Amino acid sequence: MELKDLFLTPLYLGVFYAIAFAVRKQFTNAFTRKYFIPALSVKFLGAISLGLVYQFYYGGGDTFNYFRHIQILHSSLSESFSIWLRLLQAPVVPDGDMLRYTGQMYWYTASTEYFVVRLGSVFSLICFNTYSIISLCFAAFSFAGMWSMYITFLRIYPLAYKKFAIAVFFLPSVFFWGSGLMKDSLCLGALGWTFYGFYHVFIARKFVVTGALVGTLGIYVLVSVKIYILLSFAPPAxxxxFNENNQRIKSAALRIALKPFFLLLGIGAGYIGATGITAGDERYDVEKIGERTKINQEYLTHFAVSGSAYDIGEFDGSTASLLKTAPQAVVVSIFRPFLFEVRNPVMLLSALEATLFIWLTVSLLYKTGLLKGLGIIASTPLILFSFLFATVFAIGVGINSGNFGTLVRYKIPLMPFYLAGLYMLQEKATQSRRKPRRRARSQLNNPRKVGRLATTE
Incomplete structure (x- = not known):
């Protein structure tokens, strides 16, 4: 970061906050309004803090590599706007005018990394090519998607505004790693838009056009940056x-009869979609994903630093080894590192969150009872989706990472869904213990109290 970051950042923060206050009324209600600015603020805090940590603690890293590429791309504007436009396109064979720039960018042929560079270059046009302000733009992008995630949860449980705000916005790892000039910021925002679009198009069937447009944008970003998030999202979705539509069938006999058919249909559609999207992609082709995961795990474990490597057993890329390591992968992704495994400040942050997840999970299942808790999860479609997505994603990143240093970043998309699932399960269990006359006071669903104020759009 440079001296201009120090002078320009406060000015741009003022602009961002002015825009936020101007649009807040349009995207909030009486319950959620008080969280809009604080949620945006922690995203800005995370973006600036990430840059400071990478500069003064790590001494460099991916975020500054992205910025270096953005600077190179931006410098082409001094020669020709048309060259900049050609460089901004998806990586293609460069012509003579482009070579002087592409030769300096070792990520030019890396489509996922270069997508981040391309978007950052667009932001740089209005940011005086300044690192901290580009980071704030990424934070705002991420916030927009995560607010869509937040209001989607509230569409189903309108009065859980406080608990869902904690789950979506105020987990330290999520707003730290998911706010700056990194892939993770784009993926969090895109996941929120995908969740929003999927719910409105296929579940609520309201605001279908808006939901389709927003969901398509989210899917496009996920496919461009980290398609495995979409692959983890699709089967639970x-x-x-199926569960939502199955519950709408009045005949119990017909529901039971159709359940296997729709379940197989969903699995088949998920597999066809996954293989179709990833076919020919060296990194994510379903036929090669086990082999690639094994290579990544060995590489990251071998080069782990600060004693942050973990071992979940031998993984050779086969289905048998996947089933064997999956339970440990879930534990390591959601409940580790333990406090006694902490080796540096970054691990401490992750360990505190993991401890919170352990405490909430154990205490909730103890109070509710394991069988009753599993029954509530199985019978509540959104809770089941949240836990299934978190589990599927945890298996993928837990096996693929190999050390806590990378895992703390990889796992942040699952954290809002897992914690939101715990909060929903907690309230459902509380409802079941209340007397019928008191159930109308539930924090999560009280239509009489909410009325029109539940509207968040």
């Missing part, structure tokens, strides 16, 4: 659609 299809099951969610």
């Amino acid at each position: 299809l099951l969610w659609v």
